[in-house]
Amino acid sequence: MSPAPDAAADAIPESPVSAAPISGVPVSGAPVSSAPTSGASIKSDWFSSSAEAADELTENANEPTEVVDVPTEVADVPTEVADVPTEVADVPTEVADEPVGATTDQPVVADTADDDLTAPRAENKTEQTEAPAEQQVEAPAEAQVEAQIEQQIEQQIEAQIEQQIEAQIEAQIEAPAEKRAEVQPEMETGAPAEEQAQAGAQVQAEAEVEAPAEEHAETDAGTPAAEQVTTPAQVRGETSDSGSAVSEKDAAGRAERTVRAPSMQLPTVSVVPPPEPEVEPVPSLADPEQVLSAYPWEVDPVTLRETAAEPDRMRAVRDRLTDKLEYAERDAVRARLLSLRAVVSRVLGEYGRALADAREALRHAEATGELRRIAVVQARLAHVQHWRGDFAEADRLYEEANSVELPGLLRAEMHVNAGKSCYEQGRYLEACNHFELALELRRVEDPDLVARTEAALDAVMARVQETGWGPYPRSREEILQQSRPPQPASDHETGLRGYADGNGDLVIPADYAQAQPFSEGAAWVRRPDADAWELIDETGTLLIDGASAYVRVLPFSDGLAWVSREPDGGWFAVDWHNRVIVPGGFDEVRPFRRGVAPVRRDGWGALDRHGRIVVPLAYQGFATALTPAGHQADGFTEEGLAVVGAEDRFGVVDRTGQLLVPAVHARVLIHPVAYVIGDPEGRWGALDRQGEPIVDVVHPEPADVVREIDRLLADTRPVL
DSSP states (O other), rough: OOOOOHHHHTTTEEEEEEEOOOSSSSSSSSSSSOOOSSSSOOOTTTTOOSSSHHHHHHHHHHHGGGGOOOOOOOGGGGOGGHHHHHHHHHHHHHHHSSOOSSSSTTOOSSSSOGGGGHHHHHHHHHHHHOOOOOHTOOOHHHHHHHHHHHHHHHHHHHHHHHHHHHHHHHTTSSSSHHHHHHHHHHHHOOHHHHHHHHHHHHHHHHHHHHHHHHHHHHHHHHHHHHOOOHHHHHHHHHHHHHHHHHHHHHHOOOHHHHHSSOOOOOOOOOOOOOOOOOOOOOOOOOOOHHHHOOOOOOOOOOTEEEEEEHHHHHHHHHHHHHHHTTTTHHHHHHHHHHHHHHHHHHTTTOOHHHHHHHHHHHHHHHHHHOOHHHHHHHHHHHHHHHHOHHHHHHHHHHHHHTTTSSSHHHHHHHHHHHHHHHHHHHHHHHHHHHHHHHHHHTTTOHHHHHHHHHHHHHHHHHHHHOOOOSSSSOOOOHTTTOOOOOOEEEEETTTEEEOOOOOHHHHHHHHEEEEEOOOOTTEEEEOOSSSOOOOTTTOOOOOOOOOGOOEEEEBBBBEEEEEEEEESEEEEEEEEOOOOEEEEEESSEOOTTTTTTEEEEEEEEEEEEEEEEEEEEEEEEEEOBBBOOOBBOSSSSSSSSSEEEEEEEEEETTTTEEEEEEEEESSSOOOOOOEEEEOTTTTTTEEETTSSSEEEEEESSSHHHHHHHHHOSSOOOOTT
């Protein structure tokens, strides 16, 4: 009788299964059963009673088999832990499907090369050979033995594969810190969020594998081998039955472990911080206005034009001026910065930009009402027009800006630039006149201007030797592009007066005993046999006849003229049509200037063109004098300022009647940007336009104070 299946199963010893390494080649590469064994083929007669057959079977069992080379993906298990059960379940299936060899030509795959499995096999074969021959040839007994052998092979292969997988997983996770160190830098170097999440999940999965591996090792140690072996069917059944439950448990456990997982950040190392570096001072950018005022300009000896030896530096200055313009709000500041930027663009040859900036600067300057600021911007605009070749406009602007109320330094610079414009036009005689006027104004105070002016005169003389002096100098009216009115002229035979044109020819007959110059297109005349004055225009047409009986008259200004029918006092103002605009009866009057006129009635004050009193009639008089030449102004200056006296002290008022400087000083002179004041001891100083001291009252002469003021100015020279 053949042994029962249970008895055969019990005959298998509980020896450990070898944990030989498994190749990393995919399992589907070649069937396990197709690899031949290294030993001789086992004969199909398993029930032979000869001892040679038993020995041959024993030798074949001891031969090393190629089951260690069974392809599998165990090497990839640590990174794909979720797929391990499926791969493990599939491997035994392929082995189990291979039929056990029934002939001598079909090789049988041995499960292992361990010596522990050799003795039981040989003993089992001996017991089988000792059975009666009749029972060995029985088909049911043979099928039963074959099924038993097949079951044993499957169990041993499965146990060996599981142990090899567990051993390799344990070897892989022995150094989790190394893998975490590999994952951590990637997560800290700014990798995408998905890659960081995958790296963190991989590390957590490796930590999860470690616990099941320990449990499995405990089971192997305390459970018989027959109970530890799992059949392929059992593996597949457990996988399919518990797949959903395991997935839910794994998901819940993974989420919990994710929350409890330690931080992946490296521990903070206490390091002594390095010493604080010394803060280097940031170099401040030079003010562009100071750069321009101190820039060493080079003048072309032939064209007399300034040249920029460092164009990049000039562009940097222009950029800095643009930066300052972004924060400038007041008209005075914007006028100055825009005109300076026009100077830089002109020197760089960018006349379009220079012209636009200069015109915009003039608009802001006129909004301030300051004479000097308007004159400086006009001079810079004239210089741009000069270099553009629009000489007529340039000469007009130079002439219009050059007022006698301006400082001598500013007027001298204007004369120099106007002379250069005439030089380029070939008007050498007129150019010489401008250069000589500049020298008269600043011969002593400004050596640099004197040197530049003398160099310009040398260039003029060189041209004169080649081409001559050119046209005669023009009059102010011609330069201002105004028609020159007829000038009073006398008839030497009759002694009467008339008006002649520029050529000396009489254009208005000499029929008058007295004739005043034309002002604003009209002139007062008186006939020999009459006491009243008449008004005529530039053609001699009568505008106001003698019937008005004006025995005293003043020239027209601001469209109005003061007239009186009384020998003493009684002044009032009329227009060209003889309409009374300002009624009065004033004792003394001065011509209107920029909308106001000084008048006296019991005391001096001022009124506007509509007859409204703007300065109270409470002062002893107007004593407006200008610096530095001491030029006297009749009432108000072009800026609308006037010096008024109260007893023996003087102060300053504007055309609105506001008292700018109290009447407490022994002397007061009007400077274009300041007030020059004197004390009773004859010492002089200066106040700014807000009445604050800027020059101490210690200088012996007003000219000394003017030089101090000029030194404080930032943009006196029109070119700069």
